[in-house]
Amino acid sequence: AQSVTQPDIHITVSEGASLELRCNYSYGATPYLFWYVQSPGQGLQLLLKYFSGDTLVQGIKGFEAEFKRSQSSFNLRKPSVHWSDAAEYFCAVGARSQGAQKLVFGQGTRLTINP
Amino acid sequence: KAGVTQTPRYLIKTRGQQVTLSCSPISGHRSVSWYQQTPGQGLQFLFEYFSETQRNKGNFPGRFSGRQFSNSRSEMNVSTLELGDSALYLCASSLETGRNEQFFGPGTRLTVL
Numbered sequence: 001a002q003s004v005t006q007p008d009i010h011i012t013v014s015e016g017a018s019l020e021l022r023c024n025y026s027y028g029a030t031p032y033l034f035w036y037v038q039s040p041g042q043g044l045q046l047l048l049k050y051f052s053g054d055t056l057v058q059g060i061k062g063f064e065a066e067f068k069r070s071q072s073s074f075n076l077r078k079p080s081v082h083w084s085d086a087a088e089y090f091c092a093v094g095a096r097s098q099g100a101q102k103l104v105f106g107q108g109t110r111l112t113i114n115p
Numbered sequence: 116k117a118g119v120t121q122t123p124r125y126l127i128k129t130r131g132q133q134v135t136l137s138c139s140p141i142s143g144h145r146s147v148s149w150y151q152q153t154p155g156q157g158l159q160f161l162f163e164y165f166s167e168t169q170r171n172k173g174n175f176p177g178r179f180s181g182r183q184f185s186n187s188r189s190e191m192n193v194s195t196l197e198l199g200d201s202a203l204y205l206c207a208s209s210l211e212t213g214r215n216e217q218f219f220g221p222g223t224r225l226t227v228l
Contacts, residue, residue, distance in 0.1 A: 036219070043119075043205055044219040090158065102148070102171050103207075103217060105158040 002027040002093045006106035014114045015083055021076040021109050023091030032094035033074040034103070035065055039087045047089075050074060061085070086113045116142060119208050119220035127226045133194040136223045140187050140208030146170075147189040148217060149181060152203040161204075164189055165211060193225075201227045 003026040013019055025031060032051055036044040048059025055067040065076045074091060091106045120139045128134050140147050148171075149161040160173040164183035181191040187208075193200055203224050207217035 032216075034216075041224075043221040044207075046216070046218065049216055102160050102163060102173070103150075104160070105150075107157045 002031060002095060002104045004091050004093050004104055004106035006089075006091055006109050008109045009107065010110045010112065012112040012114060013081055016080050019076075019078045019081045019085070019111070021089050021091075021111070023074045023076065023106060024072050025074060025091070025093045026072065027093055027095075030069070033065075033067060034092040034094065035059065035063070035074075035076050036090045036092060036105075037061075037087045038090065038108075044090065047076070081111075081113055083113045083115065086111055119206055119218055121204075121206050121220040121223050123223060124221065125224045125226075127228060128196050129228050130196055130198060132196050133192060134196060134225060135190055135192045136204055136206075136225075138189045138191075138206030138208075138220060140189070140206075141218055143210065144208035144218075145187050145211050146209045147183055147187060148207045148209070149189070149191050150205045150207065151175075152205060152222070153201075158205070161191065196227045198227050201225060 005024045007022050034049045035047040038044050047063050048057050050057050050067045058064050063078050067074050088108045088110045090108045092103045094103050122137045146165045148163040150158050152158045162181050163171040167183045178194045183189045203222045205219050205222045207219045209217045
């Protein structure tokens with residue numbers, strides 16, 4: 001069964017600083033990987049996804065993530081954070097089989113931005 | 116194109132009652148999944164429906180059930196509510212492509228007193 005670990009429960013960075021959120025997954029084959037963001041009281045918004053091909057994927061709001069098969073990781077990065085990036089971020093893995101729509105999420109990383 | 120909509124947005128119930136939540140997927144999306152989000156357990160998969168059939172089910176008791184209609188709209192029902200059922204219930208829809216890109220609604224916040 002697939003699983004996802006986000007080692008950092010809470011991260012604080014200064015506005016304008018760079019950001020990296022860690023995600024490690026466990027899955028028997030190459031998975032589908034996702035990063036979602038959730039603002040307080042809201043649903044989840046898809047930031048980016050990896051299905052295959054180029055291991056560096058670009059997403060919305062200036063985010064990118066790199067799939068590293070050897071490390072079973074899919075870390076999220078942003079070169080310069082803005083106060084509006086404060087939110088909770090979830091990494092998720094999806095089963096790679098037709099008809100299987102289940103996503104398994106990590107516990108999330110709460111991001112706080114210092115002005 | 117309108118996003119995933121969920122109604123109601125907030126609900127307050129008492130223990131022992133039952134509740135029905137509704138989800139309308141993005142137009143053209145045929146798969147609807149439900150997730151429960153709590154501070155302690157995080158985001159957990161409840162079940163997924165496709166073409167009015169439950170295709171996947173998570174590890175939840177039988178008090179949690181769902182259905183999907185021919186227009187892809189979905190409902191989930193929780194019977195005999197317990198305090199621990201207080202959570203944000205999220206619905207997500209996706210195309211049937213096998214690539215699992217799911218789009219989430221804003222959720223229904225259920226409080227059980």
